[in-house]
Amino acid sequence: MRAPITAKGALRLRAELDNLKSVQRPAVISAISEARAHGDLKENAEYHAAREQQGFIEGRIKQLEGELSHAEVIDVSKLNAGSRVVFGATVELVDVETDETRTYQIVGDLEADIKQSLIAISSPVARAMIGRHEGDPITIEAPGGTREYEIVSVRYTG
Known part of the structure; x- marks a missing residue:
């Protein structure tokens, strides 16, 4: 069964998805690269924090894509x-x-x-x-x- 969503709600979720993909994902990838450049990753708090943030972002992207693909948009x-x-x-x-x-x-x-x-x-x-x-x-x-x-x-x- 398709989950109902209002057109306004679908726009809001698509905007969040777009922000995650075009702004937050590139920013966290850049932060990971920068943290890697500092050397030893075992005791590198910035690296671990950025990787954790990346996990949250990727999880939310996957969740939004799945929900939107199964949603029935109602005007x-x-x-x-x-x-x-x-x-x-x-x-x-x-x-x-x-x-x-x-x-x-x-x-x-x-x-x-x-x-x-x-x-x-x-x-x-x-x-x-x-x-x-x-x-x-x-x-x-x-x-x-x-x-x-x-x-x-x-x-x-x-």
């Missing part, structure tokens, strides 16, 4: 689900108890970033919202207990 702006919550929706919720509002976009697991209010489709919050409509109440089981929310709005923007 959220072309979705026409109306007020129904589906993948890619930006959903505004209001906490029934505290009146606090929160806005999340439901995205693929690859691009989820709670700091940017991007939640994975596999998360409990997203699963509670999928298939619901504006005005619907939802219940979310959180570590701190059960929370009641109401879906205030559902938008689909790229």
Whole structure:
């Protein structure tokens, strides 16, 4: 099964991949060459640090290439689900108890970033919202207990 990803998320991951390949990889190769020139590699901390960094970069490149090759890119702006919550929706919720509002976009697991209010489709919050409509109440089981929310709005923007 292909993992869904928004077009914006795919662009962000491709930009990271490009940076790793064209900027970070050449920089670490240069650092390794420079450290090698200092002689004895057994006690050369710069060499070992650069090799470790190279391993991280190569691992991330391999991971991103694999994920992007198996991803299904979805243009959220072309979705026409109306007020129904589906993948890619930006959903505004209001906490029934505290009146606090929160806005999340439901995205693929690859691009989820709670700091940017991007939640994975596999998360409990997203699963509670999928298939619901504006005005619907939802219940979310959180570590701190059960929370009641109401879906205030559902938008689909790229």
